[in-house]
Amino acid sequence: MATIKQADLIDSVADALQFISYYHPLDYIEALGAAYAAEQSPAARDAIAQILTNSRMCAEGKRPICQDTGIVVAFLKIGMDVRWDATMSVADMVNEGVRRAYTLPENVLRASIVADPAGARRNTRDNTPAVIHMEVVPGGSVEVTVAAKGGGSENKSKFTMLNPSDSIVDWVVKTVPGLGAGWCPPGMLGIGIGGSAEKAMVLAKEALMEPIDMHALKARGPKNRLEELRIEIHDQVNALGIGAQGLGGLTTVLDVKIRDYPTHAASLPVALIPNCAATRHARFVLDGRGPAHLQAPSLDRWPKVEWAPAPDARRVDLARVTREEVATWKPGETLLLSGKLLTGRDAAHKRIADLFARGEGLPEGVDFRNRFIYYVGPVDPVRGEAVGPAGPTTATRMDKFTDLMLEKTGLLGMVGKAERGPSAIEAIRKHRAVYLIAVGGAAYLVSKAIKAARVVAFPDLGMEAIYEFEVKDMPVTVAVDANGTSVHSTGPAEWRAKIGRIPVTVA
Numbered sequence: 001m002a003t004i005k006q007a008d009l010i011d012s013v014a015d016a017l018q019f020i021s022y023y024h025p026l027d028y029i030e031a032l033g034a035a036y037a038a039e040q041s042p043a044a045r046d047a048i049a050q051i052l053t054n055s056r057m058c059a060e061g062k063r064p065i066c067q068d069t070g071i072v073v074a075f076l077k078i079g080m081d082v083r084w085d086a087t088m089s090v091a092d093m094v095n096e097g098v099r100r101a102y103t104l105p106e107n108v109l110r111a112s113i114v115a116d117p118a119g120a121r122r123n124t125r126d127n128t129p130a131v132i133h134m135e136v137v138p139g140g141s142v143e144v145t146v147a148a149k150g151g152g153s154e155n156k157s158k159f160t161m162l163n164p165s166d167s168i169v170d171w172v173v174k175t176v177p178g179l180g181a182g183w184c185p186p187g188m189l190g191i192g193i194g195g196s197a198e199k200a201m202v203l204a205k206e207a208l209m210e211p212i213d214m215h216a217l218k219a220r221g222p223k224n225r226l227e228e229l230r231i232e233i234h235d236q237v238n239a240l241g242i243g244a245q246g247l248g249g250l251t252t253v254l255d256v257k258i259r260d261y262p263t264h265a266a267s268l269p270v271a272l273i274p275n276c277a278a279t280r281h282a283r284f285v286l287d288g289r290g291p292a293h294l295q296a297p298s299l300d301r302w303p304k305v306e307w308a309p310a311p312d313a314r315r316v317d318l319a320r321v322t323r324e325e326v327a328t329w330k331p332g333e334t335l336l337l338s339g340k341l342l343t344g345r346d347a348a349h350k351r352i353a354d355l356f357a358r359g360e361g362l363p364e365g366v367d368f369r370n371r372f373i374y375y376v377g378p379v380d381p382v383r384g385e386a387v388g389p390a391g392p393t394t395a396t397r398m399d400k401f402t403d404l405m406l407e408k409t410g411l412l413g414m415v416g417k418a419e420r421g422p423s424a425i426e427a428i429r430k431h432r433a434v435y436l437i438a439v440g441g442a443a444y445l446v447s448k449a450i451k452a453a454r455v456v457a458f459p460d461l462g463m464e465a466i467y468e469f470e471v472k473d474m475p476v477t478v479a480v481d482a483n484g485t486s487v488h489s490t491g492p493a494e495w496r497a498k499i500g501r502i503p504v505t506v507a
């Protein structure tokens with residue numbers, strides 16, 4: 001009979017969360033490498049190159065793959081024969097592991113969890129609590145799977161109750177374009193079918209913990225209805241042409257994983273959860289012989305891809321750029337930004353809107369005139385960094401503030417990730433502004449372009465404070481130009497049409 005010590009579970013959870021913060025699973029990296037080799041859309045290929053280069057840099061530097069280091073989800077299968085040498089509950093042990101992982105000084109991770117979600121939304125400061133699923137199973141060991149799920153992809157989760165005769169493939173293919181690019185494709189789709197409403201959602205999340213094997217599945221052929229469904233959904237979603245970061249391209253999903261469960265004769269519950277470019281999960285088993293040790297992957301397994309800015313990229317001096325120059329930038333054009341940027345995301349925008357509503361001005365020291373705002377919540381720096389990983393957050397959440405910001409502050413433009421909604425695009429067109437995107441899932445690479453950072457307002461907001469960044473050759477793409485043309489509309493439409501005519505050899 002195995003006895004599991006409290007310290008072993010805590011240490012193993014903490015180690016696994018640190019591990020997945022900087023090591024992508026090899027199956028993801030290899031599938032993304034194959035997608036890079038097959039990609040024919042230059043914009044999507046550039047984005048995948050950034051994600052692969054970022055991934056390798058993170059593995060080498062042991063720093064987070066993404067600035068959003070996720071909400072921790074843990075699945076525990078606890079053997080019925082296990083004894084515990086512990087004073088804490090299993091949930092408390094898991095949360096202690098989370099606390100230690102996210103506050104580790106050598107690789108501090110971003111604390112993103114807020115308590116009182118419908119009210120004060122206070123940051124818990126150590127990323128606890130985790131979402132914990134436990135199952136008691138036969139046996140004498142404890143199997144633990146931990147994941148760190150990014151908010152951008154989790155926010156795009158969907159659920160439906162279909163009629164039993166409805167097509168699951170049709171629902172997924174109709175639903176995925178509506179997710180936009182905020183889930184940072186290329187990634188995976190986890191699909192849960194059956195059970196009850198909550199069971200289907202858990203099945204979808206569990207499905208995402210399985211390894212990517214679409215290539216092998218296609219090579220050997222499907223053996224059952226679920227495998228047929230996986231292939232149908234994979235091929236039809238990729239035929240939508242959404243592509244990496246929604247820029248238009250061949251690969252939107254690397255794999256589709258499905259789990260099912262018996263359900264009521266009147267029901268067909270279907271849950272869909274996307275996993276993003278920061279796919280992070282690991283599994284370990286405790287059998288009473290001490291803490292788990294995860295084997296570091298060999299860096300030789302990373303594809304030999306080194307992103308570098310295109311030689312024809314336009315260099316922009318942020319100290320001199322004018323509204324007239326901004327109006328000449330073309331959708332899809334690559335820019336390299338140098339100079340000073342201000343940052344701000346959800347909480348800072350809400351505060352600014354409240355200040356204006358009360359007839360007050362911007363906080364002292366904050367001047368957006370002829371400047372750009374970067375939607376980001378960076379990881380804290382370590383070891384002499386100016387800033388920790390600092391990739392873009394989903395811009396759509398700032399849409400409702402965009403007209404106000406452009407109208408009242410004199411901003412020239414914004415930098416974020418994913419598409420803008422109609423109201424934001426109209427505001428950009430009206431004010432002859434611009435919206436630029438950086439690559440979601442390339443946060444450490446982006447942070448290397450940030451040479452200095454200082455908080456200029458709202459320090460109590462932590463990672464959501466307004467910072468001033470000094471950047472050198474920060475790579476961005478023009479996503480919405482001053483005329484309101486969006487690459488997130490034109491890119492996928494172009495590639496959807498092309499995919500019908502070009503041979504598709506995605507991984």
Ligand code: SF4
Pocket residue numbers: 066067068069070149150151152153154182183184276277278391392393440441
């Ligand atoms: S890759 Fe995108 S969705 Fe995933 S954690 Fe990072 S920013 Fe969020």
